[in-house]
Amino acid sequence: MADDQQRPSDELLRLAGAYGITPDYWGFDGTRRDVSADTLRGVLGALGVDASSPARIALATAHVEDMPWRRVLPPVVVVRQGRHGHVPVHVTDGDPVEVWLELDPEVGGGRREIAQADVYVEPRTVDGRLVGRATFTLPADLPLGWHEVHAEGPSAHAHSPVVVTPARLELPEVLRDRHAWGFMAQLYSVRSHASWGIGDLADLADLGWLSGRRCGADFLLINPLHASEPTVPVTPSPYLPTTRRFVSPLYIRVEDVRETAYLSAADRSLVEWSAETVLALDTDPGPIDRDAVWTAKRSALEVVFAAPRSAAREAAFVQFKEEQGSGLDGFALWCALSERYAGRAWPVEAMDPTSTLVTAARSELAERIEFHRWLQWVADCQLAEAQQAALDGGMALGIMHDLAVGAHPEGADSWALADVLARGATVGAPPDMYNQQGQDWSQPPWHPDALARAAYRPYRDMLRTVLRHAGAIRIDHVIGLFRLWWVPEGHSPAEGAYVRYDHEALVGILALEAHRAGAVVIGEDLGVVEPWVRDYLSERGVLGTSVLWFEHEMTGGPLAPEHYRPLVLATVTTHDLPPSAGYLAGEHVALRERLGLLTEPVETVRAAARVERERMIGLLRERGFLGEDPSEREVVEALHRWVMATPSVLLGVSLADAVGERRAQNQPGTDQEYPNWKVPLADGSGQVVLIEDLFDSPRLRSLVAVLQSRR
Template structure:
């Protein structure tokens, strides 16, 4: 992080402008020190928001514009409110002009609004004397997406979207008051019939097995779309789109049309599978590119074979329901294929340009193909969730929602106006990543979200939740504020930018309510004290990780002191599994990769003290004896988490089979095989889907968890 003494502090006007737009001019770091944000950072962030703040004079002019902007429009660009309480609505019209406002409810009803007796002084706006009328949005408006309509004297009419969102989501629907589930990186869990990576057929088998042994959910990595040509980014947290899915996870043989292929066509599919199936049994880093190349050839054969009339109608309905978003995504995929390895023409920077329209016509066949892939993935996801529920899972599939998208991906191309260009999202330095992190993902612009009635968030949430019982929102603090890093600056030289969290959380909850799903927020790291309480009040579960939960003296937090409205786990995918963590592999790895900013001896001593205190705490609770084995420690740690009041408890599949390697090492790219580690046991022997029912270690851990929860009857059966 930059030396505080060398930081150029913002001037008074720049400071006020930043505050007005939610750009932090200071913050508290993870060590408890107060930090001032440099003026260059603030100017760069404001520029990404379309605001010129190069000088104090420019900042003053921008402030004046911000002040008058709401008075220029009759209605706000969009309104998001919580059900159950009244809200004021400001309406601007020429002074002295009558106006009537009503809500056109999505079910066809009309709600006339009452004007409140509130006087606000009129003001001159662009030469027009403008007044403000205040109307009341009643507390009993139904949940949903509605339309505000303002009829102004003289015949003009203004409209704006209105979202009425749940005050709070209902608690998870489980057989008992609490539930447990399994966490898995789906791509790493393969079966004998996988194509080198775990897929949606494997997901269905996993949910069937874990549902049978009592699990309520299966949390998987984000299945967001990745590149369809060239090198596929391994990280599921750097997708090209968060709304659409990666067709890599499709199982070609499970597409109904595959069963009716001719002999030669079927042979092409089988040959493609045979190229990559031998990889299922190796412990080498996963090769997504090889798997996708094989699947792509097979999928093209199946697509070309055609569909029955009813199946085609189903596909047509799917495309109509997904609308322009799907068409734009499919076009981006087709363009990526066409210009593989080459720069796109400048005319294609705008997805709405005439040049893009021409490409859409010329690439219609490939656009159809990529839209079809999304339909197929959607169908297989629906089947996996159906299997999960039929196996007895209370929630079923729990999706993971990444914090952002690739800067050159489909979302950032088709929704260019919604993103802040020249900015990367990341995190300031903390105790686990002492150099900070830059995930190189462009953030949404808060003003653009309001202008579009939060369409990017709404559409993404609706798609992800369609076949899921829950969603985990990675870095849910991003709905409140994000760490923006201007291009060319270090990860520690960014600043926080605030979002309208009432609107962001409300939109997410409305879509979750419609889907009957639970929302879990990953609220780890530096969190403002009030945020966790706010999320709990709205019915959003938090996240507790055993290794991070400590009291003021640095000892493991007592089980009774954990929060109850959380998903509690022992570890995360950014740390080694328990076996590796206890062996200090998180220290060894960071030392080898040069990621430590503190002497390794100090870091190792802290790790050993952490382990000693944890084992001591387990002994206090009579969960281990004097000299516990690795397996006993793993089971004891999970039993400890079960003793917390957490409403949901997660068990990592890597812990269940004895894996020691981390799936991801933050702060690295090619230095470590991030997101490529296949599931294996402690001896690095590959563990496949078919092996799980016979895994003594896994069944023992499941039995320990269920016994601790007092719910082991069905497993005994």
Template structure:
């Protein structure tokens, strides 16, 4: 794309503005202070270029405007159609002027549904030298939910097809025994047992769901389990995975694989020796070493894999492999290639997953591909077991997964789905009160046009896989289904612009997969949110997120319980804040001062923190939840009781609050300066708390009793 000589700060002209709007690229926005901010022409051109739209010169812009206007007329059917059930929808069909056309729907269950043409005349147009007309057909309101196919027949000789998704108008609210529900929130990697391999795993998850269910919890919200690099160093952040569809095999418990029971003595010894290398770490408060844990587990899992499987177990693996299809095969190949070229740059000819060079690598690395497929099957079995334990223990929902907002730019998704991602772009956030330079998360965004062309397959496949063994999913930064802040390479985080997505289609696809799984969807809608977005999500049955410390009235005082939204998951804190004990001790201020993250004088920040705390204490006293000299434990319980007094449909209790932990799992704005996502579960004295310790934790049982009492439930807990 050619560049103009205009200054980088120059605003767009009218033609460039119209072109940007035609492709969902914002030319202006309102910042966190309420100020109107124009977007520079340079940023708009760069974003349009990443969308495949030439806009470097006035001539290119004018040509692209014509193309944008004619593009819908060039294809008989839209690339894909996503509609809501219970409503009529119009579908435009473009055919040679004067041709006859009929349209029907091939239902996914094998049926056929003819469509009626609407008596609506549209002026024909000249498209590439051909006179083209538009016929409008009506999709009836009573089409069943599902993935169907539109079929148009022109003059009885030409057939054209397009995917059709009929999605729920509104996702049903969860059916909980008492109408409302509460649950536990935990970072799974941090919750270890005596038998863990230095990191919390899926066997620990099953134990934790069973215990939480015995306490009366309806769900267990855990960190994203998305896959990370198969070779070190493994990215510690669960929010920067290599793929969001598949699971990190780090979470597999090797001894829980069925074949281990039948290993001969020498092979069984190899598994046990590998565990012995890392098991002592379970009782230390050192940062979790994922690389050491995975190195030991991989050696053990290699032994189990090589031992083979029974005929029925092999058939089960093959069925799983067939169901997951090309997505699994390509991910496993990426893992095999990453392993093969460990520490080296890949040859350029491997950049395209469909190239003959990649096909050859697939053959040459077939055994390693098989191994990585097997790992996903094993992880899937252990996840299924954890969800089964959760439901059998009485949980209304069970496991609640967390879905990260994006993926690593050098990861598997970026390679296997290359055509769906925008290149030369990072996703982030514009400047706000916490990050005055803006943020660049270095994650490539999906292209809205490519999603439509693929019938939203990346979103659909990801949601279907994540929800397979879950009762709910929390979508991190759900605003990304509406718009994302795109930052062109070479520009500052504050120099980007918003790109809008077809939220009606994106949310619809997510809800269809959730409805099929019988799952609840929670959207993390914190921060600067356009008011209509929250209304829209509530209308579709998507729960929002409320965090006690962030919910304030116009004067800056804590929001009264009755003023909270009902359709939310309400919590006291998040993983980006210290647990309550640390927050009350101002450790979030101390830490940011120590790391040089403060943008204002520490005295001012500390005064604001104390004012916020005192206002909260006053609110608790107003509601009769604490006395004048409340202890730390009483304050923790009172804050949770306050949240329970809101109408929130779901209430979350952090496991770190329950055991008295003071340290945050993540400190935004840091990388190596703080052990983000590496802290094992510990109490206020930084003594490690193992999974076996939880049933005997007086502090945990007291907090749960307080929550259940506030909910009006029986506060007698299972022994």
């Protein structure tokens, strides 16, 4: 509970509520916790609201409560297909107004009249003007799409988007009468002899095709491929990208760019020399060196970029640029500026995309800007080939992409989308049983009101790009579409507050774009999630996530397989835990002790982990999944038999579990203390496993035989 000096006043609570800030929350231990007044003021400040005094609070409250009445139309209206939506229209009281709808050109266009509803709302005096509200009803038979509502009259001249979203995303027909399983892989860690030191998009194509053809897998879930910095050092975390919309060119396979085959002998030598510096890293069991890889690849790709393209290839490049529009232009410009100012602070003027300096840079850096556009086109082509290879291998879904929660505070999204991101706060998570100090992910959150004023277009554009070549998409921390834990500047991760978002709009637009792409959506709904949220997502056709070690009965024991939710992606483990072999050995406890992340005595945590493991092994024996004196491999397979016994429609299998890897890819709550996101795929002895040998691994073949028995 907040102490008396930190207890918010009623006026501050009212203002916070008007901006969607929750004044309390339930902790992972079941205790209700109040948010302090200082935290509320900090979060309001990040929203651009001054709550520093009672007078300022009163002024801000009056402003926010009058704001809807100042607008003729809402900035955007989001409605489910098959339902009547309502559009409030504000005009000078007594004035007439005509309202109609222009349909999305993608569904044929046209005009639809909208009828006024018989709803009376008391007029309101705003800024000295008496404002009335007329309510208009949208037809229930509107097609899916992005339409436009118009209002015209003596005191009205406005238009706003109307987004009609699917009532529910249905599973593809191929998954309606059977369960499906697939591998989960950190792509950068899965290498071949031709990988230049990091798993790439050619490796993704091979991994997808081989997983489908040789193992019968239906999908391949990979880490986010979002773009990192165009210069070194490269941030290793795929969950802290510079942008979530575009792809990291680090994953491009240079030799697979068509123009590489037609290079002159001299230019080909330059490419080969670049490759020589990193090809040996493919078999190195040490941390992945992204800086060395990108230095070599960038040099080689610059040579290929300078080579002439055929007329058809050039036309395809031009079409890609037109499709991606200003978003691609802005990202490429940011990349070119990042190269110009590499290693030093950007001038203040360069931080403003509309400044004179940046305008001049568009001309001065035109060649580099075009290079970065070209990199995105090449990556897009290779992503398309990887998805097609996965489908050709027999997969039902193909590649399942992952969408990170946010982007780097100094990255391309923060630069280009500053008007829809909040400043003065970062996204994180309150304390939980695995991170008892809370987490600060350092990413600026969407500003809820600003994003709505932008009609959610930045969010939509991001989704469209990620879904271009996806059979499914996993939304990391899907609760962020409902609420996010904001950590105000200068506060610890435990001193944050939840800020609510318009989930009907965010989930609806996600469903619309996934429907158009033909993709399945999975929401990572682990941790403290209000029960109604899971019900809502299920109602909308968004699958949830179940991890064996996190699923418990009310009595505290492991959740019985038959009690799992049907509409989930069920897994034994996750990338934030050690692979199963390491978890069974208690390495998650040893690692957190070594890194100083425990808030309880290590003996207590170790004993709890031992009880958890022994109880699970006992239950596996009771179910007949495990015999006496089992080997490590047999226990891991038994854990997968447990998950296979659930009604869950999707089953994810960590590729690390399939080869006996013991090392964690990531330890939440750390930065430089652990080689997060740098661990190459290896077996239990630490021997690197390359794609050429992966599918002949006896351990993988044994686990696959277990998985294939589910059907």
